[in-house]
Amino acid sequence: MTDIKKRKADHIDICVNEDVSQSYCYWDDIRLIHEALPEINADDIDMRCVVLGKRLEFPFIVTAITGGFPGAEKINANIAEACAELGIGMGVGSQRAGIEKVNRKSYSVIKRYDVPLVIGNIGAPQLVDQKEKKAFTHDMVGEAMDLISADVMAVHLNFLQEVVQPEGDKNAYGCLEAIRGLAREYPVIVKETGAGISQRTAKRLSGIGVKGIDVAGMGGTSFAGVEMYRAANDGDETRAMMGADFFDWGIPAPVSLMTVGKEIPVIASGGIECGLHVANSIALGACCAGAANLFLKEAMESAEAVKFKLNIIREELRAAMMLTGSGNIKALSSAYHVILGQTKEWMDQI
Numbered sequence: 001m002t003d004i005k006k007r008k009a010d011h012i013d014i015c016v017n018e019d020v021s022q023s024y025c026y027w028d029d030i031r032l033i034h035e036a037l038p039e040i041n042a043d044d045i046d047m048r049c050v051v052l053g054k055r056l057e058f059p060f061i062v063t064a065i066t067g068g069f070p071g072a073e074k075i076n077a078n079i080a081e082a083c084a085e086l087g088i089g090m091g092v093g094s095q096r097a098g099i100e101k102v103n104r105k106s107y108s109v110i111k112r113y114d115v116p117l118v119i120g121n122i123g124a125p126q127l128v129d130q131k132e133k134k135a136f137t138h139d140m141v142g143e144a145m146d147l148i149s150a151d152v153m154a155v156h157l158n159f160l161q162e163v164v165q166p167e168g169d170k171n172a173y174g175c176l177e178a179i180r181g182l183a184r185e186y187p188v189i190v191k192e193t194g195a196g197i198s199q200r201t202a203k204r205l206s207g208i209g210v211k212g213i214d215v216a217g218m219g220g221t222s223f224a225g226v227e228m229y230r231a232a233n234d235g236d237e238t239r240a241m242m243g244a245d246f247f248d249w250g251i252p253a254p255v256s257l258m259t260v261g262k263e264i265p266v267i268a269s270g271g272i273e274c275g276l277h278v279a280n281s282i283a284l285g286a287c288c289a290g291a292a293n294l295f296l297k298e299a300m301e302s303a304e305a306v307k308f309k310l311n312i313i314r315e316e317l318r319a320a321m322m323l324t325g326s327g328n329i330k331a332l333s334s335a336y337h338v339i340l341g342q343t344k345e346w347m348d349q350i
Contacts, residue, residue, distance in 0.1 A: 003167070004068060004069075004096070004097050004100065004102055005068060005069040005070075005097070005102060005103065006069075007167075007230075008066060008067070008068050008069040008072065008093070008094075008097065009069045009071065010230055010233075011066070011226055011230075012066055012069075012071065012072075012075075012296070014226050014229045014230065015221065015226065015293050015296055016296060016297060016300070018225075018226075018229050019225075020221050020222050020223075020225040020226050020229070020293075021220065021221060021222070021271075022194075022218055022219055022220065022221075022222045022225075022247065022248050022271070023247075023248055024219065024248075024252075024342060025219055025271055025273065026217075026218070026219045026252040026253055026254050026255070026271060026341075026342065026343045027219065027253065027254060027271055027272065027273070027276075027277040027280050027281070028277075028341070029254065029339060029340045029341035029342060029343035029344065030254055030280035030283070030284065030337055030338075030339060030340075030343065031337060031338050031339075031340060032276075032279060032280065032283060032320060032323070032324050032335055032336070032337050033324065033335070033336035033337060033338070034323055034324070035323060035324050035325035037325075038322055038323065038324070038325035039325065040322065040325060040326075040327045042318060042319075042322045044327065045318055045321050045322060045326070045327055045328070046327065046328040046329070047059070047314070047317060047318065047321070047328075047329060048328075048329070049287065049288060049329045051089060051117060051265070051267075051287050051288045052117060052151065052152050052187070052189065052211055052212055052265065053151070054089070054116050054117040054151060055087075055116065056087060056088050056089055056116060056117060056288065057086060057087030057088060058086075058087075058088060058314050058317060059278065059282060059286075059287065059288035059289060059317075059329060060088045060089070060278060060288055060289055060290065060291075060310070060313060060314075060317075061088060061089035061090065061091060061117065061119070061267065061269075061288060061289075061290035062079050062082075062083055062088070062089070062090050062091070062290070062291065062292065062295055062306075062310075063091045063119075063191075063214070063216075063267075063269055063290040063291060063292045064091040064092055064093050064094070064119075064121045064154070064156070064191070064292055065079065065091075065092075065093050065292045065293070065295070065296060065299065066092075066093035066106075067092050067093040067094065067095060067097060067098060067103075067106045067107045067121075068093065068094070068095075068096070068097025068098060068102050068103050068106055068107070069097070069102075069103055069106065070103060070106070071300075072093065072103065072106035072107075073103075073105055073106040073109050074299075074300070075296070075299040075300055076092060076106060076107065076109050076110050076299075077109045077110070077112070077113075077303070078298075078299045078300075078301075078302055078303040078305075078306050079110075079295065079299050079303075079306055080109070080110035080112070080113040080115055081113050081303035081306075081307075082303050082306035082307040082310055083113070083115045083116075083310075084113040084114045084115045084116075085303075085307060086307060086310050086311070086314070087116055088116070088117075088310070089115070089116065089117035089118070089119065089288070089290075090110065090115045090117070090118060090119065091118075091119035091120075091121060091154060091290075091292075092107055092110065092118075092119070092120065092121050092148055093121060094121050094122070094123055094156065095107060095120055095121050095122055095144040095147065095148075096122070096123060096126055096136075098144055098147050099122075099126075099136060099140050099141075099143065099144050104147060107147050107148050108147050108148060110148055111148060111149050117151055117152075118148055118149060118150045118151050118152075119150060119151065119152050119153070119154050119189070120141075120144055120145050120148060120150035120152070120153040120154060121144075121153075121154050121156060122136065122141055122144060122153060122154070122155055122156070123155075123156045123158055123162075123169070124155050124156060124157050124158070124159075124172070124175045124178070124179065124190075125158070125159070125162055125168075125169035125170075125171065125172070125175070126169070127155065127174075127175060127178035127179065127182065128171055128172075128173065128174040128175055128178055129171065130169040130170075130171050131169075131171075133169070135178070138181070138182060138185050138186075141153060141182060141186065142185075142186065145186065151187065152186075152187040152188065152189055152211060152212075153182070153186050153187065153188050153189075154188075154189050154190070154191045154214065155179050155182065155188055155189070155190050155191070155210075156191050156192075156193050157175075157190060157191065157192050157193065157197070158192075158193040158223065159172055160193070160194065160195045160223060160224055160246065160249055160250070161193060161194075161223035161224065161226070161227060163242075164223075164224050164227040164228070164231075164239060164242050164243045164246060165227045165230075165239070166231065166234070166236055166239050168227075176204060176208065179205070179208060179210065180208040180209065183208060183209035183210050183211075184209060187211050188209070188210050188211060189210055189211050189212040189213065189214060189267075190205050190210050190212075190213050190214070191213075191214035191216055191267075191269075192214065192215060192216035192217065192256075192270075193216055193223055194216055194217070194218065194220060194221055194222060194223050194250060194270060195216075195217070195218060195249055195250030195251065196215055196216070196217030196218055196250045196251030196252065196253060196255070196256035196270065197213060197215045197216075197217070197251070197256050197260060198251060198256070198259065199259040199260060199261065202259075202260040202261065202263075202264070205264070206263050206264045210264070211264075211265065212264060212265035212266065212267060212287070213260060213264055213265070213266050213267070214266075214267035214268075214269055214290065215251075215253060215256040215257050215260060215266060215267070215268060215269065215270065216253070216269045216270045217250060217251050217252055217253030217254070217255065217256040217257070217269075217270035217271070218248065218249070218250030218251055218252050218253060218270060218271075219252055219253045219254075219270050219271025220253070220269070220270045220271035220272070220291070220293065221292070221293045222247050222248065224242070224243045224246040224247050224249060225243060225244075225247045226243075227239065227243045228240050228242075228243025228244050228247065229243070231243060251346075252270075252342070252343055252346055253268060253269065253270030253271050253272075254268075254280070254281070254284060254339075254343050255343060255346040255347060255350060256270070257281060257284050257285060257286055258284055258285065258347065259350060261285075262285050265287045266285060266286050266287060267286060267287065267288055267289070267290055268281035268284070268286035268288070268289045268290070269289065269290035269291060269292075272289045272290065272291040272294070273291070273294060274312075274313060274316050275312065275313040275314065275315065275316025275317035275318075275319070275320060276316055276317075276319075276320050277289065278313060278316075278317050278320075279316075279317055279320035279321065279324070279332060279335075280337070282329060282332045282333050282335075283324075283332060283333065283334075283335040283337045284337070285333065294309070295309060295310075320332075324336070
C-alpha cells in the first residue's frame with residue numbers, strides 16, 4: 001500500500017476504534033427557549049433551505065470523511081446514496097490522492113448518485129509549495145472538481161493536523177493569496193478541520209471572493225488526537241506527545257459561529273451530534289450544519305444505516321422546530337435561546 005493510501009486507511013481505523021472526540025460538547029451549552037403553545041402542525045414544518053445556491057430538503061451536509069484508498073469507495077457510495085435519497089449535501093475527503101491518480105474511483109463513485117450539493121476537498125497546504133512538493137495548479141483543482149462533479153470546492157485549513165503529523169506539510173505562507181486566486185476561477189468555500197475560525201480570519205476570507213465558510217470548530221473529532229495515535233503506533237514519542245498536548249486545541253464551534261458573523265454564509269460543524277445541535281446552530285446564524293465522523297461506522301456498513309441515522313437527525317430537527325414554534329428555517333434562525341457553560345465563558349472573554 002502506498003504511503004498516502006496507508007495514511008488514509010490509518011485515519012479511518014483510528015476514528016473507528018479509538019476515542020478521538022474532544023472533551024466537551026459545546027453545542028449542549030445552547031438552549032432553545034421552549035414554546036408551550038407553538039400553534040403549528042409538525043407535519044407542515046418546512047425544513048427546506050438553499051445552501052451555496054442548491055436546495056436541500058433539510059439544512060445538513062455529511063462533510064468530508066475519506067477517499068483515496070480501497071475501503072473509501074464503499075464509504076463514499078453509501079453516503080452518496082443516502083444523501084441523494086434524503087436531498088442533502090455531501091463532501092468528500094481530501095482529493096490529493098485523486099489528483100495524484102491514487103484510487104480515483106473511491107471519489108468518482110459518488111457521480112452515480114444525484115446528490116443535490118457536492119463539495120470537493122483540497123488542503124490549503126497543497127496550494128503552496130512544500131519543500132520538495134510543488135503547489136497544485138488551478139487545472140489540477142479543476143480536475144478534482146470534475147472527478148466528482150463538484151458544485152463547489154472546499155479549501156481545508158488543516159494546519160493543526162499538519163503540524164502534528166510527521167509527514168505533514170507545514171508551510172502556510174501564501175495560502176491566503178492562493179485561495180484568492182482559486183476563488184477567481186472556481187466557486188470556493190473555506191473549511192477548518194476541527195479547530196475553528198476566528199473573527200479576524202473570517203474577515204480576511206470574506207474579502208477575497210469565497211462563497212462561504214465552514215467553521216468546523218473545536219468540540220468534535222480531534223485530528224491532533226488522530227495523529228497522536230498514529231505517532232504512538234509508529235513509536236514516535238515526540239509527535240505522540242504533541243498530539244496529546246494539542247488534543248483540545250481550537251475555538252469552540254458555537255463560539256466560532258457566533259464570532260464569524262453573517263456577512264458570508266456559514267456552515268456549522270465540529271461536534272454536531274444530533275438534530276437538536278443542528279437546530280441550535282441555525283438559531284445562532286448558520287445556514288446549515290454538518291458532521292462527518294458521526295456517520296463513519298454507518299457508512300462502512302450500508303447506505304440504509306446512514307439513512308437511518310440521518311432520519312433521526314431530521315426528525316429531531318423537526319421536533320426542535322415544533323417546540324420553538326418555528327414553521328420554517330427562517331423562523332428557526334430567530335428562535336430565542338440562551339448560552340450557558342463554557343461557551344458563555346468563551347463569549348464573555350473573546
